[in-house]
Amino acid sequence: MSPESALPDVVTLDRIGVWLSGRQILHDVNFSVRPGEFAGLIGSNGAGKTTILRVILGLLQPTDGQVLINGTPRPRRNRSIGYVPQKVLIDPDLPLRARDVVGLGLDGHRFGLPTPSASRRQRVNEMLEAVGAMSFADSRVGSLSGGEQQRVLIAQALIGQPELLLLDEPLANLDIASEHEIVDLLRRISTEHHVAVLLSAHDMNPLLPVMDWVVYVAAGRAASGTVDEVVRSEVLGGLYGHPITVLRVEGRILVVAGSDAEIITSAPATLERT
Amino acid sequence: MTGLVANVVFEPGFFANGPVQVALLAGGVVAVTSGVVGVFTVVRGQSFAGHAFSDMDTTGGSGAFLLGIGTLWGFLAVAVAAATAMELLGVERRRGRDVATGVVLGAALGLAALFLYWDTAVASTSGATTTVLFGSLFTIDGSTVPAILAFSVAVLAVAAVLYRPLLFTSVSADTARARGVPVRMVGAAFLVMMALAVALSAITVGAVLSTALLIGPAATALRLTKRPGTAMLAAASIGLLGVWSGILVAYDSSAWPGHHGWPVSFSVVAVIFVLYLAAELQSWARAGRAQAGHGRAATRSR
Amino acid sequence: MFSGFMINTWIVGSIAAVVAGVVGFFVVVRGSAFVAHALPQSAFTGAAAAYLIGINTLFGMGAFALASAFGIAWLGRRGRHDVVTALTLVMLLGLGEFFLSYSVEYAQAIYSLLFGEVLGVSTNEIVPTALIGAVAIVAVAVMYRPLMLSSVLSEIGEARGVRSFRMELAFLVIVALATTAAVPVVGALLMFSLMIGPPAASRCFTDNPFVAITLSVALALITVWVAIAVAYERNWPVGFLVGTIGAALYIIGRVWQAWGRSRVSHRITHQPAPA
Numbered sequence: 042m043s044p045e046s047a048l049p050d051v052v053t054l055d056r057i058g059v060w061l062s063g064r065q066i067l068h069d070v071n072f073s074v075r076p077g078e079f080a081g082l083i084g085s086n087g088a089g090k091t092t093i094l095r096v097i098l099g100l101l102q103p104t105d106g107q108v109l110i111n112g113t114p115r116p117r118r119n120r121s122i123g124y125v126p127q128k129v130l131i132d133p134d135l136p137l138r139a140r141d142v143v144g145l146g147l148d149g150h151r152f153g154l155p156t157p158s159a160s161r162r163q164r165v166n167e168m169l170e171a172v173g174a175m176s177f178a179d180s181r182v183g184s185l186s187g188g189e190q191q192r193v194l195i196a197q198a199l200i201g202q203p204e205l206l207l208l209d210e211p212l213a214n215l216d217i218a219s220e221h222e223i224v225d226l227l228r229r230i231s232t233e234h235h236v237a238v239l240l241s242a243h244d245m246n247p248l249l250p251v252m253d254w255v256v257y258v259a260a261g262r263a264a265s266g267t268v269d270e271v272v273r274s275e276v277l278g279g280l281y282g283h284p285i286t287v288l289r290v291e292g293r294i295l296v297v298a299g300s301d302a303e304i305i306t307s308a309p310a311t312l313e314r315t
Numbered sequence: 316m317t318g319l320v321a322n323v324v325f326e327p328g329f330f331a332n333g334p335v336q337v338a339l340l341a342g343g344v345v346a347v348t349s350g351v352v353g354v355f356t357v358v359r360g361q362s363f364a365g366h367a368f369s370d371m372d373t374t375g376g377s378g379a380f381l382l383g384i385g386t387l388w389g390f391l392a393v394a395v396a397a398a399t400a401m402e403l404l405g406v407e408r409r410r411g412r413d414v415a416t417g418v419v420l421g422a423a424l425g426l427a428a429l430f431l432y433w434d435t436a437v438a439s440t441s442g443a444t445t446t447v448l449f450g451s452l453f454t455i456d457g458s459t460v461p462a463i464l465a466f467s468v469a470v471l472a473v474a475a476v477l478y479r480p481l482l483f484t485s486v487s488a489d490t491a492r493a494r495g496v497p498v499r500m501v502g503a504a505f506l507v508m509m510a511l512a513v514a515l516s517a518i519t520v521g522a523v524l525s526t527a528l529l530i531g532p533a534a535t536a537l538r539l540t541k542r543p544g545t546a547m548l549a550a551a552s553i554g555l556l557g558v559w560s561g562i563l564v565a566y567d568s569s570a571w572p573g574h575h576g577w578p579v580s581f582s583v584v585a586v587i588f589v590l591y592l593a594a595e596l597q598s599w600a601r602a603g604r605a606q607a608g609h610g611r612a613a614t615r616s617r
Numbered sequence: 618m619f620s621g622f623m624i625n626t627w628i629v630g631s632i633a634a635v636v637a638g639v640v641g642f643f644v645v646v647r648g649s650a651f652v653a654h655a656l657p658q659s660a661f662t663g664a665a666a667a668y669l670i671g672i673n674t675l676f677g678m679g680a681f682a683l684a685s686a687f688g689i690a691w692l693g694r695r696g697r698h699d700v701v702t703a704l705t706l707v708m709l710l711g712l713g714e715f716f717l718s719y720s721v722e723y724a725q726a727i728y729s730l731l732f733g734e735v736l737g738v739s740t741n742e743i744v745p746t747a748l749i750g751a752v753a754i755v756a757v758a759v760m761y762r763p764l765m766l767s768s769v770l771s772e773i774g775e776a777r778g779v780r781s782f783r784m785e786l787a788f789l790v791i792v793a794l795a796t797t798a799a800v801p802v803v804g805a806l807l808m809f810s811l812m813i814g815p816p817a818a819s820r821c822f823t824d825n826p827f828v829a830i831t832l833s834v835a836l837a838l839i840t841v842w843v844a845i846a847v848a849y850e851r852n853w854p855v856g857f858l859v860g861t862i863g864a865a866l867y868i869i870g871r872v873w874q875a876w877g878r879s880r881v882s883h884r885i886t887h888q889p890a891p892a
Contacts, residue, residue, distance in 0.1 A: 098776040124776045134414075135646060136820045136829040137769060149766030150777045152759050181824040197773070362699035363651040366706070370806070414817050417650035418867045421810030425860020428732035428807070432854050524714070527707040534700045577715065584711035591704055595692070 048076050049112035051121070051205045051237045052097055058105030059092055065261060066092050067103070072256045072265035074205060074237050079228060081248045082241040084258035090241040093258065094209055097239075098124055111204070123198030123236075127209040131190065133183035139193045140165050140178045146197030168196040171234070172226060188219050192226075199230060206230070208240035212247060220247045227251075245272070246293050272296070326567045335566060338452035338519075338579070341463050342558040345515045346528060348467040350550030351474050352512040353533030354543060355505065359485045364401065364506070365529045367416050368513040371397045371423040372522035375514070377430035387459050390517050391466075394510030397423065402503045450521025452562060452579045463515060470511050473504065481505060482543055519558070520580040528554060531587035538594040557587040625738040626845055629746050630855075633799030634811065634841040636750040638834030639757050640795040641812035643788060645820065647768045651699055652689060652789065653812045655706040657796045657805040659685035662713035664730050664800070669716045674730075675745055679797040685709060686789035694782060732856035733804030750798040756791045764788060765826075803841070807856035811837055814863025821870030836866055 050073035059067040067089050074080045084090050095101040097108055099115055108115045110122070123146070131137075143165050144155055155161070169175045172192040177185060182193060191211060198206055206227070212220050228251040231238045242248060245255065249268065256265040257272065259280040264271050271277075272294055278285040284300040329335060356365045372390045379389025400419055455463075474481075480501045484491040492498045509529070516525035536549035561583030568577040619627070644653045660678040667677025685705060692701040728734075757764075767774040767784035775781060792812075799808045815836035819829045844858035 098772075100772065100775055119776065119778070122776065124773050126770075126772050129770060131769065132646075132648070134817075134820050135769065136824055136826050137765075138824050141826060142769070145762070145766050145770065146773075149762050149770075149774065150779050151762055154758055154761045179824065194770075197770075357700055360699055362703040363654075366651070366654070366703050413648050413650040414645055414813060417654060417809065417813040418817065418864050420654065421807065421814060421860040422864035423860070424732075424806045425810070425854075425857040425864075428804075428854040428860070429857040431728060431732070432857075521714075523710050524707055526703050527711070530700055530703045531707070534704060581711040581715040584707060588704060588708040588711075 050074060050109070051076050051078075051111060052239070053109040053112075054093070054097070054106065055109060056106035057093075057096060057103045057108070059089075059096065059101065060104045061092075067096070068261045070106070070258075070261075070263045072263060074239050074254065076204065076237055077231065077235050078237045078253045079231050079251055080237070080239045080254040080256060081245055081252045082239060082256045082258060083243070083245045083248075084241075085243050088258045089261045089263075090258050091209060093256075093263070094207060094239075094241060097207060098122065120201060121204045123201055123203035123206045125191070125194045125198050125206065125208040125211060127211070127213065129190065129194060131183040133181070135181070135183045137182050138179050139174055139182050139185065139189075140169060142182050142193050143168050143196045143200055146200045164200060168200045171199065171230060172196045187214065188223075191223065195226070195230070199234065199236070202234075203236060205237045205239060208238070210241050210243070212240075212242050212244070217247075224248060224251055249292075249294070268294075274301075324567075325563065326570045329563070329566055332566070334453040334455075335562065337455050337457055337460060338562050339559060341455050341460055342452050342519050342562060342583075343555055344464055344467045345519050346532070346554030346558040347551040348470050349512050349516045349525075349528040350532045350536070350552075350554035351471060351547045352509055353529040353531075353554075354536065354547045354550050355474075355481055355485065356509055356529060357533045357537055358482075358543070359505070361509070362526075362530050363413055363416055365509055365513060366526040367401075367420040367423075368394065368397060368510045369517060369522055369525040369529070370420055371427075372514055372517040372525065374423045374427035374430065376517070376522055377427050381430055381433055385456065385459055387462060387514070387518050390514035390522070391511065393423075394514040395507065398503070398506040398510040402506055450517065450519060450524070450580055452519050452558075452583075453565075455518065459518070463518060466511060466515055470508055470515070473508055477501060477504060477508075520583055524580050524584050527584040527587050528558070531584075531591050532557060535587075535591045535594040538591075538598045553587070553590055557590065558583050560586045622738075623849065625740055625743060627842075628743055629738050630803070630841045630845050631838060632747055632750045633803055633808070634837040635834050636753050636795045636798050637808065637811035638815055638837035639754050639830060640791055641816035641837070642819075642826075642830045642833050643757065643764060643768065644792065644812045645816045646765075647788065649788070649792070650809075650813055651702050653792055654809040655689070655702045656682050656685055656789070656792050657800060657808040658706055659709040660793075660796050660800050661730050661805040662709040662716070664805075665713040665716040675742065675797065678800055679749070679793070681709065682793035682796050683790060686793040687786070690782070690786040690789050693785070729804065730800070731804050731806045732854045733807060733859070734855070746798050749794055753791055753794040753798060756787070756794070760784070760787050760791070803859055804854075804856045807859045810856075810860045810863040811840065814867050815840060818866040818870035821874040840866065 053073040054070050057067055057070040058065065070089075070093060082090050082093060092101065096103050099108075099119060110116065110119060144161070147161065147164065148155065166175070166178075169178045172195050174189065174192045174196055177189055182190065185193065195206070195208075208227070211223055211227075215223065224247055227238055227240070230236065240248075245252070245268075252268060254265065255268050255271050256263050257277065257280065259277065260282060262280045264276050264280055272287055274285055274287045277287060277296060281298075283298065286297050286299060286301055288295040288297060353365075356362060371393050375389035375391075375393030376386040377389075378393075379386045382389075397419070401416060480491070480496050483494075483496055484498050484501050488498050513525050513529055516528040519525075520528060532550040532553035533546070535553050536546040539549060540546050561579055564582040564586070565577050565579035568582075641653070644650065660682040663677035663679070663681025664674040665677075666681065667674040670677075688705055689698075689702055692705065763774070763779045764784050764787065766777075767779050767781055771781050774784075795812070796805075796808055799811065803811060816829075816833040818836055819832035822832060823829050840859055840862045843862060844855050847853060847858050848855045
């Protein structure tokens with residue numbers, strides 16, 4: 042096994058339950074992300090992915106269970122996790138350049154003014170290079186495209202040398218080419234900077250080539266493991282609480298409601314083609 | 316027994332007093348109008364615009380003094396001009412909109428400063444400042460009452476017509492646009508409506524305090540109910556209660572020993588604010604009990 | 618216009634401009650135009666109360682502005698921010714009216730508190746104004762990084778331990794301090810013009826935050842200096858000039874920005890297609 046198995050898991054969710062407004066959003070969620078691992082948090086909208094991310098970040102206190110960072114209960118000020126939220130509405134009038142935002146990732150939590158040292162500038166430049174954002178480093182961040190802003194936010198999260206990069210639906214609203222770019226970028230960052238990645242998505246297919254680990258969330262419950270272990274009809278059926286069929290079609294995975302028998306009788310033409 | 320209570324609550328001569336009658340009528344009508352428009356204002360998050368209109372009425376009022384015309388017409392003129400200007404600046408994003416509103420407001424207030432200065436220096440109308448800024452229900456010119464009534468009815472009529480599109484665009488502008496609702500026009504019409512409502516309440520409690528009539532009852536009502544129609548009825552009632560009690564308190568206070576009488580605008584605003592706080596506390600207490608009932612409910616959510 | 622008592626006006630006016638330029642940068646970043654409008658107006662009530670009791674108006678202003686800052690921050694936790702601001706503001710204004718109705722100096726006092734008074738600055742007001750202004754600026758310097766993080770990337774900030782509520786409260790207190798420093802000369806209603814016009818304009822000319830702050834201060838100084846000079850010559854209220862110049866700067870800035878943007882897109886659309 043790799044030497045990393047001796048290190049504690051970067052983040053562990055231990056029997057996490059969350060109640061909000063009288064409804065149970067998460068039910069007995071357990072999983073871990075190991076150092077350097079690339080994990081996908083997969084589920085449809087409303088399944089509970091965002092809630093899980095917020096619990097990990099400490100933005101939401103779980104009703105049951107605990108979150109462990111590197112083996113110890115979550116500290117108040119957490120520096121081990123770099124967070125890239127889904128939608129950051131940046132005012133186009135805001136006089137802040139891309140490099141300023143990355144700088145905030147480095148020391149935005151500390152008091153005082155940013156020190157104009159050469160080493161700080163160099164670190165910021167390195168990060169901008171790493172995400173391919175040097176060409177617009179001095180542009181106003183609010184005028185960048187969605188994809189460009191996303192790269193800046195990734196750089197912002199990465200510069201603090203976190204052990205885990207947490208991304209909320211980074212692939213949403215992206216065209217297929219951009220999806221591939223971002224997934225490749227994240228995989229490269231994960232390998233080169235030795236940082237674990239946990240990102241949420243509702244479609245796992247773009248991630249299949251790079252995912253080491255999957256956490257599948259449905260109806261507030263989760264199952265984790267490799268893709269082959271988790272994405273199976275029986276496992277997912279257990280999560281959803283009703284029959285599920287997993288179809289593999291030309292290297293892609295489709296999760297469909299209904300049992301094998303129902304699907305065969307309702308759409309025979311489609312199945313025969315695969 | 317009831318006679319005694321009545322005499323304690325209502326100082327003698329209350330109902331027979333001419334200015335009081337005008338105040339009750341004008342104030343009441345305006346309270347209802349403001350309450351209804353106020354619900355939309357709060358729901359649409361345009362409280363700043365509402366307040367900006369009321370401050371800009373200072374400009375209109377002081378300008379009217381200069382020209383020697385009734386303050387109501389000054390307020391109305393500013394209402395229309397300001398609404399148009401704000402719509403033209405028409406920034407979609409909330410933050411940009413607030414900054415733009417602030418700039419317009421600043422310029423308008425500057426103008427007001429100039430007008431008021433000229434009012435006192437040149438036209439030597441003493442007390443122009445206070446009348447325009449703080450108004451008085453008791454000194455409303457009887458001849459403007461029909462105009463006040465007419466405009467109030469007009470605003471309420473427009474509110475009735477725009478009810479559904481306004482709510483629709485407030486909830487989701489994009490969906491409304493997709494369905495063919497002329498979002499920009501509805502927004503502009505609402506600005507004018509709000510400006511008129513504020514102008515009318517500026518006549519009663521003065522420019523500076525008219526925000527209270529617009530926002531206070533509406534905010535209170537929305538703490539008590541989430542349904543817009545019910546909220547509007549509640550807001551109108553609360554506004555009515557506020558204005559009438561304010562009038563009563565102001566009238567009574569001149570008979571209290573040692574006091575020289577409370578300004579009526581202040582009394583109205585005070586009642587409205589107290590009602591708002593009461594609704595806030597009640598809603599706070601209710602939320603606290605609900606959380607306790609769920610045992611270890613999730614607490615700090617951002 | 619540079620003789621004797623006018624020196625005080627220039628000094629206090631310049632202090633007010635520098636403070637407004639610095640604090641206004643964050644007012645505009647956070648989109649807190651309404652709060653910047655409300656706090657000075659609550660300072661007005663404080664001054665009215667001070668008149669009534671017969672204590673130093675600066676003290677009354679400061680107390681009320683700070684109290685409003687706390688009130689708005691606390692009430693704003695649950696309620697809608699803009700509604701809370703509006704109601705708190707209007708209640709305080711009403712109180713101000715109430716207080717002033719007891720005093721004899723009614724009309725003139727209101728006027729100068731709200732709109733500013735060129736001749737109204739006494740020498741013993743300079744030091745406290747400078748001190749309060751200095752505290753406000755130092756506070757902005759100290760809070761710069763976490764405040765910026767919280768204003769632009771609030772969730773990321775929360776995850777890193779920078780609590781939004783604390784930043785909001787700190788910011789409001791800073792605005793309250795800036796208000797107290799500046800109201801004597803510029804007046805309550807127009808202090809907020811200084812905190813919005815010049816900073817909003819400065820953003821149109823640069824993408825760099827520090828250049829923006831510097832420019833904001835410069836524009837605010839120009840505004841105040843021109844306003845004082847013209848007010849002295851023509852006897853017009855300072856507030857009128859501040860409001861108008863502030864608006865003019867904003868419009869110039871926006872026009873510049875729009876022109877710059879159209880030039881960029883023009884260049885893009887007219888690029889030769891790649892071979």
